[in-house]
Amino acid sequence: MKKYVAEFIGTAVLVTFGCGTAMLVGCDASKGTGYLLTALAFGLSIVAEAYCIGNISGCHVNPAVSLGVLISGGMSVKDFVGYVISQVLGALFGSFLLMGIFGLGHVTDQTGAFGSNGLAGVGGSAAAGFLVEFILTFVFVLTVIGVTSKKAGHGSFGGLVIGLTLTFVHILGIGLTGTSVNPARSIGPAIVSAINGNAAPLSCLWVFIVAPLLGGSVAALCYRWLEAENR
Numbered sequence: 001m002k003k004y005v006a007e008f009i010g011t012a013v014l015v016t017f018g019c020g021t022a023m024l025v026g027c028d029a030s031k032g033t034g035y036l037l038t039a040l041a042f043g044l045s046i047v048a049e050a051y052c053i054g055n056i057s058g059c060h061v062n063p064a065v066s067l068g069v070l071i072s073g074g075m076s077v078k079d080f081v082g083y084v085i086s087q088v089l090g091a092l093f094g095s096f097l098l099m100g101i102f103g104l105g106h107v108t109d110q111t112g113a114f115g116s117n118g119l120a121g122v123g124g125s126a127a128a129g130f131l132v133e134f135i136l137t138f139v140f141v142l143t144v145i146g147v148t149s150k151k152a153g154h155g156s157f158g159g160l161v162i163g164l165t166l167t168f169v170h171i172l173g174i175g176l177t178g179t180s181v182n183p184a185r186s187i188g189p190a191i192v193s194a195i196n197g198n199a200a201p202l203s204c205l206w207v208f209i210v211a212p213l214l215g216g217s218v219a220a221l222c223y224r225w226l227e228a229e230n231r
Contacts, residue, residue, distance in 0.1 A: 003079070004086040006057040010049040011090030014061050015188050016097050018042035019115025023102060026110035027174045034110070035174055042179070043167030050159025058148070059159070062182040063087055064216030068141040071220035084184070091188025099192055111178075114189040116201035117208045121176040126204060129177050130211045136169040137181040137215030138222075145223045180208040181215070 021041035025034035050059045058074075060066045066083045069075050075083070095114055102109055122128035143165040147158045166181070173179030180186045186208035190201035 003057040004082045006053040006059075007061060007083050007086040008090040008093070010053050010057070010059055010061040011087045011184050011188075012094040012097070013049055014042065014045045014182075015091045015094030015115075015185055017045045018185070019095070019111075019189050020098050020101070022111050022115040022178075023098060023109045024107070027178060036171070038174060039167045039170035039179075042170050043163045043165075045163075046166050047159055047163030050162060054159055057083070061087060061090070061184070062212075063184055064137050064182060064212040065141055065144050067213055068145055068216040068220035071217055072145055072224060087184035088187055091184040092191060093188075095188040095192035098189075099196060113193040113198050113201050114196070115178070116189040116193050117178040117180045117186045117204075118201060119177065119204050119207070121178070126207055129204065129207045132173060132176045133180055133208060133211035134215040134218075136173045136179060137212040138219045140165055140169050140181050141216040141219035142223055145220060149223075149227070177208070181212050183209040183212050 018038070018041045022038045025037050027035060027038050046059070046061070049061060053059050058069070060069065060083055063084045066075065066080050066087070070077065070080045098114055101107070119125060119129040122132065144162055147161050169181060170179045173181070186205060190205045190208075193199070193201050
């Protein structure tokens with residue numbers, strides 16, 4: 001149970017600080033400061049949580065990462081289900097916190113939808129958005145699995161590498177899809193946005209669920225093949 005609580009807390013922190021920063025400063029690629037601040041907020045959230053809850057749950061805070069770990073043989077189906085439920089609930093909790101902060105404080109949401117993901121940067125194309133999210137998640141999950149492999153030997157630097165990689169994929173992805181690479185991170189803000197009266201993010205939510213899960217799965221299979229070949 002403690003592992004699930006840790007995943008709940010970690011995902012809530014990721015959404016609160018990552019999406020909250022996006023809401024506050026915006027994600028317009030023409031405004032580089034806000035763009036980079038948002039990327040750093042997501043990446044540094046992972047760094048902080050990796051060294052906080054990493055020794056308890058592994059700090060997946062992402063169903064795509066958990067699926068990759070499951071395929072790699074690093075967790076049971078029971079734990080996978082428990083992790084995903086905890087992650088989605090954590091994302092919802094973080095999004096409701098943002099509703100309270102921005103609502104009670106009358107702060108303007110620069111993203112207009114609690115930092116939800118969208119397809120505006122790819123011209124509304126679901127296919128293009130799917131490809132972007134697949135590629136970004138593949139790179140991110142491949143890195144996570146590689147860094148946490150017993151053979152990697154990165155030790156205490158693993159959390160930093162993973163956080164910087166999340167920042168790295170955000171730098172490309174924010175202007176295209178807002179960067180999900182994490183179904184829970186997309187589900188929470190989209191649902192709370194709909195509750196708040198803006199249901200638009202729900203129309204393309206499937207892209208930010210299916211593409212990351214597929215990208216994470218392929219990354220795990222690819223790493224298993226590479227590791228086997230190397231062995």
